[in-house]
Amino acid sequence: VREVSIRVAAGAVEEVLDRLLPIAPDGVRERDDGEVVTLILRGPRVPATAVLKRAAGTALLALSEGVASDDWRERRRADLRPVRIAGGLTLLSGWAAESAAAADTGLTIVLADESAFGTGTHPTTAACLELLLELDIRGSFADLGCGTGVLAILAATLGFEPVLAVDRQPSSVDAARSNARRNGVAIAVRQGEIDVGPERSCDVIAANVPPAVHRALVAGLAAPAQPDGAGNPRAAIVSGFGPVDADELLGSYRAAGLERATVIERRGWVAALLIPGR
Numbered sequence: 257v258r259e260v261s262i263r264v265a266a267g268a269v270e271e272v273l274d275r276l277l278p279i280a281p282d283g284v285r286e287r288d289d290g291e292v293v294t295l296i297l298r299g300p301r302v303p304a305t306a307v308l309k310r311a312a313g314t315a316l317l318a319l320s321e322g323v324a325s326d327d328w329r330e331r332r333r334a335d336l337r338p339v340r341i342a343g344g345l346t347l348l349s350g351w352a353a354e355s356a357a358a359a360d361t362g363l364t365i366v367l368a369d370e371s372a373f374g375t376g377t378h379p380t381t382a383a384c385l386e387l388l389l390e391l392d393i394r395g396s397f398a399d400l401g402c403g404t405g406v407l408a409i410l411a412a413t414l415g416f417e418p419v420l421a422v423d424r425q426p427s428s429v430d431a432a433r434s435n436a437r438r439n440g441v442a443i444a445v446r447q448g449e450i451d452v453g454p455e456r457s458c459d460v461i462a463a464n465v466p467p468a469v470h471r472a473l474v475a476g477l478a479a480p481a482q483p484d485g486a487g488n489p490r491a492a493i494v495s496g497f498g499p500v501d502a503d504e505l506l507g508s509y510r511a512a513g514l515e516r517a518t519v520i521e522r523r524g525w526v527a528a529l530l531i532p533g534r
């Protein structure tokens with residue numbers, strides 16, 4: 257199949273995507289290379305090169321054309337290069353033959369099953385991993401909407417125990433279980449909704465989910481009327497929303513007793529570390 261790669265400066269990605277997505281019926285993949293992002297379009301319906309150049313406009317750094325394998329497994333393998341997260345973590349694809357060789361001395365997680373969200377290439381996953389790496393609290397941990405289970409796996413690797421993970425999608429539950437096995441960590445993965453269940457009373461919770469799911473989650477957190485914040489987590493890492501929803505969502509977490517300690521805004525996405533207010 258035809259494949260076009262468009263390299264643009266990271267700061268211009270959202271603006272270019274606004275113009276590309278309406279003309280790319282098969283979607284656009286993003287590969288984050290730090291200061292530069294590569295947008296990849298594949299398939300028979302990719303627009304003509306001149307149209308793509310116009311859509312990229314002045315943000316265009318380079319455009320290259322090629323042919324990708326007809327086998328989706330091959331294409332996926334080619335997409336999954338090591339992802340480096342600030343703080344010394346590397347995420348490797350278990351499929352890539354060079355995985356072991358690419359591992360350096362830092363912390364490494366191998367995602368043998370990437371059939372769910374959370375391979376580290378999305379800014380929300382990367383920001384949540386960074387916030388978790390910086391956390392000096394330990395105890396129980398819940399990954400609410402776990403996808404590949406990458407946040408739970410990092411938590412278990414850092415010494416959190418027990419580590420719980422929940423996702424409504426059976427494919428995510430399977431992926432998280434097999435990824436945990438691949439990394440030799442113990443995680444209890446449950447299929448279900450995040451706003452019910454025992455996970456919310458863990459010491460640290462992470463939820464990289466859409467705004468509506470945060471609303472349901474925050475509604476179930478302990479009210480600030482409990483002076484010691486009993487029942488609430490000692491820290492929450494939240495993401496999955498943009499600046500438009502951030503004030504409302506972080507405001508409702510605050511009303512539930514969790515105040516913003518660190519906020520990361522990256523490529524149109526927000527991630528925040530919340531801790532109990534004093």
Ligand SMILES: C[S@@+](CC[C@H](N)C(=O)[O-])C[C@H]1O[C@@H](n2cnc3c(N)ncnc32)[C@H](O)[C@@H]1O
Pocket residue numbers: 372373374375376380381384399400401402403404405406407422423424425428448449450451464465466469496
């Ligand atoms: C954006 S992905 C995040 C995956 C991973 N935690 C990460 O940070 O990359 C959100 C995940 O939450 C799950 N999810 C969304 N709403 C949910 C809900 N109400 N209950 C359980 N899982 C939910 C989705 O199936 C998806 O796997």
